[in-house]
Amino acid sequence: MDLLDILRTALTQALGPSAIVYALAAIGLNIHFGYTGLLNFGQAGFMAVSAYALAVTVVQADLPFWLGVVLALVAPVVLALLLGVPTLRLRADYLAIVTIAAAEILRLVFGAVETKDVFGGSNGLNGYSETYKGLNVYTKLGVGRDGLDLGVVQYSRDDLWNITVGWTLVALGCLFVWLLMRSPWGRVLRSIREDEDAVRSLGKNVFAYKMQALILGGVFGGLAGLFLALKQSSVVPSDYSSNITFYAYTALLLGGAARVLGPVVGAIIFWFLLTGLGELFSQLTSGTDPILPASIMDGTQASLVRFIVTGLALMLLMIFRPQGIFGDRREIAIDAR
Amino acid sequence: MPADLSAARAALATVATDPGARKPDPIIVGSGITRQFGGLKAVDVEHIEIQRGVITALIGPNGAGKTTLFNLLTGFDAPDTGDWSFNGRSLAKVSAYKVARLGMVRTFQLTKVLSKLTVIENMRLGATGQRGERFWSAPLRSLWSGQESEITAKADELLARFKLDAKREDFAGSLSGGQRKLLEMARALMVDPELIMLDEPMAGVNPALKQSLLGHVKSLRDEGRTVLFVEHDMDMVRDISDWVIVMAQGQIVAEGTPESVMADQRVIDAYLGAHHDTDLSELDEAALEAEVEAEIQAEQEDTP
Incomplete structure (x- = not known):
């Protein structure tokens, strides 16, 4: 077992693109839940509509990339209006029910066989991110494919570009939220x-304010979906399951709701814990003579134990x-x- | 203002004391207002007028429909039938926030302070027409900072008047029940309302604070506002109100000056029951029996 290696993996992940996705999604939830008290359990839906808006525009309609990006920012606004008009006049729990249902409906529709011609079924869509990758400043600077190894963290060239764009988005988002x-x-x-x-x-006019908050938080959800789609160059419906919403909520509560930096720090710590523990248990159970004998825990169990331990840590918090x-x-x- | 006040009071002296009496200068006029909850008609008001510039009390036993009437007048609930107007402008189907903007602001029976905001933030929220409350101008501080300091100055003035200035930076949730009542009243004044409607301002307030609250309510009238309040505390009603409207079972049963209302048989009946001062032992048993038998007979004839 190499403790330094575990820490390095965890830190790389915690500052990497995946944590950025949760940070962006959690900033949106912070506006909804932390500041306005709106229970949005369907942040995954806002992410999905943005990702698919980009992919469908570029891949299926063969329209320019930047139009796809614009539509990816319009899509969550439309979704927020659709969900908000009937529910925001009602009690808070109605919004929770409607958003979680809408997110599931969207995921199932995007992954359905019947809509395969448009959304690509369960394999999703890819081949829309060339423009984004072409903008990579590190390629122009002559950074090699293997990217950068600082010892404590290590990123490939693509990921360097991803985290540059991602953390810039997070910083601008936090600044905007702080100003507001x-x-x-x-x-x-x-x-x-x-x-x-x-x-x-x-x-x-309470209804108008709640609608503005729902839209703004939804757009941050959309940014998270858009960034997820760009960083992995493919849009797959299973990426937008309800799990991601609840991970984002976890990050938010971990960092502290109704604080500008709460969701960002929360996302970093959450992802650090989850990947670090995953790596720890996988190393403990790997090899011919594992530290933890198979009679206690085998490799497949190890990948699940991290969730148990993370859950326990959250409870204690x-x-x-x-x-x-x-x-x-x-x-x-x-x-x- | 005192001259105006005595004029308004003098005008009330000539008003008849029937339920739904016409007032010389009403700020609110409503008629035919009903609200049904299932089988229960919670409010059934034929006609109501509230005189401008005085303190009107709305009293009645529990379940008389006072708070429901409050909710209907301020747009927090929609009546089944009826129309009512504020300064001659019809308010039917006008939403609650627009009613408040027109100058008719209410407080709540269960005090609604914004617990996790400080006292001064609670006050600032009350100001109307804030540029910084618009989404697009909100991020740019220079657009609203000037207005914000004006609002803060006004809020500090009101806090000092209501003796809450020492609590300025405390969370509103840490205030006592009475202080919350004061804060809610002060916050309502930030809207600069023409008519302020207080729903049980004395509920849960200790006697010492009660006196100062009474003073504050009177001062609202003295600066030219109209006050309408719901209250159970008869001492307060007698002490500060210029006119009293009595409700029972959803209807207005009596109106008048405090003195005339307290002596009104209809009011005593509504509160204590029509037979409250009859000694049961003195009743003639035979006569009572005959009465009951006649009633049963009549009922049997009614049902085929």
Whole structure:
């Protein structure tokens, strides 16, 4: 077992493209749930419509890449309007039910045999990301295919480009969220989370604000889907299952809801734990004479144990630090009253 | 303002004390308002008028439909029938937030402070027409910072008046029940309403704070606002209201000045029952029996 190797893998992953996908998705959920109190359980749906908007535009309709990107940002807006108009006037739980159902419907439709001609069935679509890869500044700088090895982290040339684009998006997103949430607009959102009738009684159009929040958070979900589609050069329906929504929620709660950097730090730590533990258990059980004998745990079990341990870590966090890493303990104390 | 007030009060002196009486200068006029919850007609108001510039109390036993009427008037609930207007503008099918913008702001029976916002943030939220509340101008601080400091100055003034300035930076959720009532009232004033509607402002408030709350409600009237409030506390009703409307079982049963209403037989009946002061032992048993028998007979004849 090589502990340094495990740490290196975990750190590379935690700062890598996968963590960026969760960070972007969690920034969106932070706007929905953290600031406005909207329970969106269908962030995967927002991600899927963006990814498929890009892929279908470029691959099936043979239209320019940049038009695909624009449509990928329009698609979550349309989805938010469709989901929000009937549900945002109702109690919060209706939005939760509708979003999770819509995300599942979208995933099944995208993966269905009947729609294979458009969405490519369960194999999905690929061959739309040449323009994106062509923009790779590291190719022009003459970085080799193997990319960069800093010792603590190691990225291929493609991944270097991915994380440059990805973290730039995350940084710009955080800046935008910070600017918005310090403004009176953000104050209205936080007030709606506390009590929407009180906000209504002060003459604010609560429905319009909730819709704006749903759209904005949905667009961040869309960015996550778009980035996922670009970084792995293929869009597969199984990538957009409800798991990804709940991983993003985990990242958000880990970092601390209603904090600008909460979802970002949460995503990094979540992905660090998950990949680090995965690597640890796989090394413990691999080889001819594994450290953990097969009678206790074999290789297939090892890949599942990481979820158990991550779950346990999360439980402990919720018990001993319910506000997350960045949260304010005083706020949680108010809930307990 | 005192001159206006005495004029308004004098005008009320000539008003008849029938349910639904016409007022000389009404700010709210409603008629035929009904609201049904399943089999229960919670509100069935034939006609209601609220005089401008005075304090009107809405009283009645539990379940009389006072809060429901409040919800209907402010757009938080929609009536089955009826029409009502505020300053002559019909409010039927107008949503709650628009009603508030027109200058008719309410508070709630169960106080609704925004717990995880500070007291000053609660106050700032109340200001209307904020440029920074628009999505596209929100990220650019220079567009709204000037207005924000004006709002803050106004909020600080109100906090000082309601003696909440020491709590400025505390979370509203850490305030006591009475302080929350004060905060809610102060926040409603940030909207600068013409009519302020208080739903049980005294519920759960300790006697010491009650006196200062009474003073605050009076000061609202003295600065020219109209106040309508729901209350169970009869001392408060007698002390500060200029006009009292009594509801029972969804209907307005009596109206008048506090003194006349307290003496009104219909009010006593509504609160205590029509036979409240009859001693049961003194009743003639034979007469009672005959009465009951006659009733049974009548019922039997009714059912075929």
